[in-house]
Amino acid sequence: MTENIPQKNTGWIEVICGSMFSGKTEELIRRLRRAQIAKQKVAIFKPRIDRRYGSDHIVSHNLQRIPSQEVSSCDEILKRARDADAVGIDEAQFFGPDLVAVCQELADRGKRVIVAGLDQDYTGKPFEPIPHLLAVAEYITKTLAICVVCGNPANRTQRKVPSKERIVVGAADLYEARCRHCFEPPDEEEKRPAGMRESDRVKSDRTESDRMKSRRVDSVGDRSGRFKPGGTTSRPDRSGRTAPRRGRHARGHPKPGRTKARRKGRANG
Numbered sequence: 001m002t003e004n005i006p007q008k009n010t011g012w013i014e015v016i017c018g019s020m021f022s023g024k025t026e027e028l029i030r031r032l033r034r035a036q037i038a039k040q041k042v043a044i045f046k047p048r049i050d051r052r053y054g055s056d057h058i059v060s061h062n063l064q065r066i067p068s069q070e071v072s073s074c075d076e077i078l079k080r081a082r083d084a085d086a087v088g089i090d091e092a093q094f095f096g097p098d099l100v101a102v103c104q105e106l107a108d109r110g111k112r113v114i115v116a117g118l119d120q121d122y123t124g125k126p127f128e129p130i131p132h133l134l135a136v137a138e139y140i141t142k143t144l145a146i147c148v149v150c151g152n153p154a155n156r157t158q159r160k161v162p163s164k165e166r167i168v169v170g171a172a173d174l175y176e177a178r179c180r181h182c183f184e185p186p187d188e189e190e191k192r193p194a195g196m197r198e199s200d201r202v203k204s205d206r207t208e209s210d211r212m213k214s215r216r217v218d219s220v221g222d223r224s225g226r227f228k229p230g231g232t233t234s235r236p237d238r239s240g241r242t243a244p245r246r247g248r249h250a251r252g253h254p255k256p257g258r259t260k261a262r263r264k265g266r267a268n269g
C-alpha cells in the first residue's frame, strides 16, 4: 500500500471515499495512527459542522477515535498544518470546492494529505470536492458499505427522512447504506420549475416509441400492483409499503385507471 513506498521530498494526496457506513473514517484513522507510530507529525482536521461525536476527536462509526482539530474554513487548515508531515481531513464534503486548492497547496509543500469524504450526495450525484480531488490525487481508495436491504456491497447513501437540504448531519438515524439496485433516489420531480417537469416534457419531447415503451412498463406494473420496472413509478420499501419514487407518479400511489386514460389521450394527440 501507499505507506510501503518510500517517498522523499515530495508530498501527495490520498483520497478515501464512499457512502456512509463504508469505513472511510476507520481507514483514515488507521493510516494516521501508522504515521504517528512512524514518528511523523500528524495534524487532523474536521469541519465545525459535524458535531456528532464531540469536537476534539475524529470518531468512526465503530468508535475508533483520534484527536483532531475543528476548523470552520479550509484556510484554517493551511495555517494550522504548517508543521505537520501528514495531514488528515475528515468529512471533506462539508468543506466545499475550496478544499481542492488547500490539499494541492499542502501536497506541494511536501506533506502527505489524506482526505476522507462522501463521493455522492443523498440523490446519488457527485458531491464536491471529492470528485475533483479524485482527479488530482495520487492514491484513491473507494470504500464500500453493505446494503441494508439485500446485503450486497453498497456505494450509495439512502436518506430515510424527507428533506431537500443537501447537507443534513446525521448517522444511522437518518441514513442507511444501499447498493445500486436498492437505492431509491428522492423525488426530483418537485424540485424542477414548472414547464421543466417530466409531465410537461413528455408531450413534446418524447417519441412515439418512448411512449410505447413507457406504456408497456406501466402496464406491467399496473397488473402486478407491485414493483414497477424502469423506476417510473414506485416500488415497495422494506416494510412492504409503497415508497415514492422518481417519475411521473412519484408523489402518490399510482392510479392505473386514470394513468392509462391520460396516456391514451396523449398518444393520440
Ligand SMILES: [Zn+2]
Residues within 6 Å of the ligand: 147, 148, 149, 150, 151, 152, 178, 179, 180, 181, 182, 183
Ligand atoms: Zn441492495
